[in-house]
Amino acid sequence: MTRPYTVGLIVPTGIGAAIGGYAGDALPVARAIAQVADRLITHPNVLNGAQLYWNIPNALYVEGYGLDQFAAGHWGLLPERSNRIGLILDRGIEPDLQLRHLQVADAARATLGLNLTDYIVTDQPLNVTLKTAKSGATWGTIEYPDSLLRAADKLIHHAGADAIAVIARFPDDPESEALQNYRHGQGVDHLAGAEAVISHLIVRTFRVPCAHAPALSPLPLDPNLSPRSAAEELGYTFLPCVLVGLSRAPRLTEFPNPHAIWADEVDALVIPVSACGGSATLSLSQTKTRIIAVEENHTKIQVPSEALGIRSTIVKSYLEAIGVLICDRAGINAAALSAEIVSIQSQLLGT
Amino acid sequence: MTTDFITIAIPFQASVRELHQAIDQELRAFGEPLRWAITRVTSETVEIEAVVTRD
Numbered sequence: 256m257t258r259p260y261t262v263g264l265i266v267p268t269g270i271g272a273a274i275g276g277y278a279g280d281a282l283p284v285a286r287a288i289a290q291v292a293d294r295l296i297t298h299p300n301v302l303n304g305a306q307l308y309w310n311i312p313n314a315l316y317v318e319g320y321g322l323d324q325f326a327a328g329h330w331g332l333l334p335e336r337s338n339r340i341g342l343i344l345d346r347g348i349e350p351d352l353q354l355r356h357l358q359v360a361d362a363a364r365a366t367l368g369l370n371l372t373d374y375i376v377t378d379q380p381l382n383v384t385l386k387t388a389k390s391g392a393t394w395g396t397i398e399y400p401d402s403l404l405r406a407a408d409k410l411i412h413h414a415g416a417d418a419i420a421v422i423a424r425f426p427d428d429p430e431s432e433a434l435q436n437y438r439h440g441q442g443v444d445h446l447a448g449a450e451a452v453i454s455h456l457i458v459r460t461f462r463v464p465c466a467h468a469p470a471l472s473p474l475p476l477d478p479n480l481s482p483r484s485a486a487e488e489l490g491y492t493f494l495p496c497v498l499v500g501l502s503r504a505p506r507l508t509e510f511p512n513p514h515a516i517w518a519d520e521v522d523a524l525v526i527p528v529s530a531c532g533g534s535a536t537l538s539l540s541q542t543k544t545r546i547i548a549v550e551e552n553h554t555k556i557q558v559p560s561e562a563l564g565i566r567s568t569i570v571k572s573y574l575e576a577i578g579v580l581i582c583d584r585a586g587i588n589a590a591a592l593s594a595e596i597v598s599i600q601s602q603l604l605g606t
Numbered sequence: 607m608t609t610d611f612i613t614i615a616i617p618f619q620a621s622v623r624e625l626h627q628a629i630d631q632e633l634r635a636f637g638e639p640l641r642w643a644i645t646r647v648t649s650e651t652v653e654i655e656a657v658v659t660r661d
Contacts, residue, residue: 267643270643319641388613389645389655390646390655392643394655394657395611395657396610396611396657397609400659401607404607451641452609456640456659530643532644532645533644534642534643537626538626540622541622556643557647558645558646558647562648
C-alpha cells in the first residue's frame with residue numbers, strides 16, 4: 256500500500272492565464288488531473304465556472320490564502336462532507352440584484368440540497384475598487400473591509416456558518432476595453448484580483464473556507480463571446496459554483512489531526528511556467544514536491560521557475576503534465592519513455 | 607482597517623528560502639501582507655505586487 260498520490264493545481268488569478276484565466280476554463284484540466292491523482296488540491300479560480308461547476312469527488316476546494324498557508328506548512332486541510340454556508344451580501348447591491356442572489360441560494364437549497372445559514376447584508380457598502388498594475392495583473396481594494404469582517408463574524412459566531420460566500424457589488428463598465436477583451440477570450444480578468452482580496456481577508460481572519468462571486472448588471476448580448484468566457488453569461492449571477500465548491504471545501508486547521516492533509520503530502524504541483532512567483536509555489540518548491548511547469552498556459556507575467564532558482568519539470572502542455580504525473584505516481588522515470596536515454600557512464604558523481 | 611496596493615523591489619536572493627523570507631519581511635514594513643506575487647525577476651532584482659492591510 257502507498258499513501259494517496261496528491262497533486263496541487265494552481266492557475267493564479269488575474270494574470271491572463273490562457274487556460275484558466277477566464278470563466279472556470281481550467282476545470283477540464285482539473286477533471287483530467289483528478290483522474291490520475293488520489294487527491295487534487297486546487298482553488299476557486301480553477302473550479303468556479305459561474306453557473307457551471309463539476310463535482311470532483313477527490314478534489315479539495317481551497318481558497319488562495321488558505322492554499323498559501325497550507326503550502327507553507329502552517330495549516331492542514333480537513334476534508335468535510337458538508338459545510339453550512341453563510342452568505343454575505345454587500346449593502347451596495349441593488350434590491351433586484353440582491354433578490355437574484357437570494358434566489359440562487361434558495362435554488363441551491365432546494366435543487367442541490369445544500370446547507371445554508373441565515374444570510375447577512377454588510378452594514379456599509381464595501382465599495383470595491385479595481386486596479387490593473389504595471390505588470391498587467393489585476394488587483395483591487397475595498398473601502399470598508401471592517402464591514403465585511405463584522406458580517407462574517409456574525410455568520411460564523413451567531414449563525415453557525417462553517418464557510419462563507421461573499422457577494423460584493425463590482426463596478427459595471429460594459430464599454431471598457433478590458434471587459435471587451437475578456438469577453439472575447441483575451442486579456443486579463445479585471446475583477447479577479449479584487450475578488451481574491453475579499454476572500455483572503457475572511458480566510459486570514461477567521462480561518463474558514465471562503466469564496467467570492469461578484470454582483471454585476473447583465474451585459475448586452477455579444478455574438479462573438481469566447482467559449483472560455485461564456486459560462487459567466489448564462490444567468491444573472493456567478494454564485495452557483497461558489498456554493499457548490501464551499502459545500503464540501505475542507506476545513507482549515509493549525510493543529511495536528513490524524514485526518515488532516517499537510518503540505519509534506521503533496522507529491523506534485525502543476526503551475527503555468529511563467530507564473531512561479533506566488534507564495535504557495537515558493538513554499539512547495541522548498542519541499543520534496545515535484546514542480547511541473549506548463550509552457551502552453553502563458554500569462555501576462557514572466558516569472559519562470561528557472562529565474563527564481565526553482566527546480567522544475569518543464570512540459571509543453573497539460574496533456575504532457577498528466578503523463579509526467581502518471582509516471583511519477585507509478586515510480587517510473589519519465590525519461591525512460593523517450594527514444595534516447597543517456598548512459599549512466601557519463602554521470603559519475605564527483606567525490 | 608485599510609487595504610492598500612503596493613509595489614516593491616528587492617535584491618535577488620541566492621536561495622528560494624531567503625527570497626521568500628525577504629519578501630515577507632519587506633512587505634511587513636508596509637502593513638500585514640494579504641496577497642502578493644512576484645511579477646518581474648532579473649538577475650539583480652525581484653519586483654513584487656501586493657495588497658497589505660493596515661489598522
